[in-house]
Amino acid sequence: MGTSTSQQQQTSHHLKKVENLHLNAKSVVVSPRDPNLIAVGGEKGALALFNTSRTPPTKIAYLQGHKGVVRSLCFSNSSKWLVSVADSDAFALVWDVEQRKQIASLQHAAANVGVAAFSPDERILATGTRASTLLWD
Secondary structure, X not given: OOOOHHHOOOOOOOOOOOOOOXXXXXXXXXXXXXXXXXXXXXXXXXXEEEEXXXXXXXXXXXXXXXXXXXXXXXXXXXXXXXXXXXXXXXXXXXXXXXXXXXXXXXXXXXXXXXXXXXXXXXXXXXXXXXXXXXXXX
């Protein structure tokens, strides 16, 4: 008796465990260019970059700039930039990944920027709140 594809279940297992102690992870993103580079956001503005090619995976940078819980992260397509947004912030912060430093602070008129994303060509960054979405060049 055959089993249809929709009835088959696949099992997965984790590849590696990243110890993100003291971050209390609330958001995570994998670099589109380097699957061994991840960013993890957490409480009290915690934001860290990890190299998962090492065993065990290691923290390579701690980025500071937010005060609230880092809820959303997005790498640019080239992974040159990372954008982060946090609770109780009216800002989206843009980071130079290689230099490990903040290069822009984009202020929304409303507080609590909730999401952010780069366009595929990296020319536009969109940030959103419950009330509005802004496009940045």
